[in-house]
Amino acid sequence: MNDQFIEGVSTGNTNVEGVEIHTGRRNISAFQFSDGNYYDEKGQSLAPAFQRILLKKNYRLSSRFNPKRKHPITGRVRPHNGADFATPVGTAVVAPGDGVVTLVANHAFAGKYVVIEHDNKVKTRYLHLSKFKVRKGQRVKRGQLIALSGNTGASTGPHLHYEFHVNGRPIDPMKANITEAKTLPKQKLSEFQSIVRSRKMMMELG
Ligand SMILES: [Zn+2]
Structure with a gap:
């Protein structure tokens, strides 16, 4: 644990830098890296790479992924x-x-739209938007606001059209394997491993 102090007074901010859990059968460990995320001892992220829903509330799924759909127009x-989400x-x-x-x-059909490229050859697209909140070339974090949904282009009513592409092919965003966690790149791994070693020593002392 890391407690924040300012001029000797605790601010109440506590950060967990590492945790080890020993159960009868297995040991689970998590260590925080300088990027703020938690990884296991091998440097594999403990959070899934994607969240399923890209909205803060739940909205009705008005049209599902369907390779054989008749176009409504x-x-x-x-x-x-x-x-499609009925937003x-x-x-x-x-x-x-x-x-x-x-x-x-x-675009005449897609309306205002945004494309984001992620790790693991995943690309996501967002169509019929009303307002952009990002610029081309910008890095975005999971959970960051990117746009406001709308009804632009060839759209039959306000909704958000969301696509999930893997290796250039669209797959169902509701069924996509989003748990594929990312691993720290090689050049960061030795830094992470030395953090793990020193925190393990501190745990043994603690
Ligand atoms: Zn759609």
């Missing part, structure tokens, strides 16, 4: 490559995972 069979115009949309904004654009 043209009537032709056009795959629905994402999931009123102006609903906050947050990044489901860390990444880089690679596109902020306006």
Whole structure:
């Protein structure tokens, strides 16, 4: 634990820097790295890489991912490559995972839309937005506000269209494997391992 003091007075801010739990069968450990996240001893993140829902509240799923859907305007069979949430115009949309904004654009069909590239060859897209809250090239953190939902482009009513692409192919965002945790890169691993060693020593002393 790390207690914050300012001029000898505790601020009440306490931070857990490392924890080890020994049960009969297995040992579980977590250590905080300089990025603020927790990792196991091997440097594998303990948080899933993505959150399932990119909205702060629950909204009805108005149209599911469906490769054989008939388009609601043209009537032709056009795959629905994402999931639609029935969000009123102006609903906050947050990044489901860390990444880089690679596109902020306006399109006749997609309306105002944003594309974010993440680790593990995942790309997410957000369509029919009303307002952008990020710029192209910007790094975003999981949970960060990226846009407000809307009804722009070829849209039959206010909603958020959300796509999840893996290796360039759209998959169902509601079924995507989002637990694939990220591992610390090699150049950071030795720094992390020395933190683990020193914290383990402190635990034994404590
Ligand atoms: Zn849609």
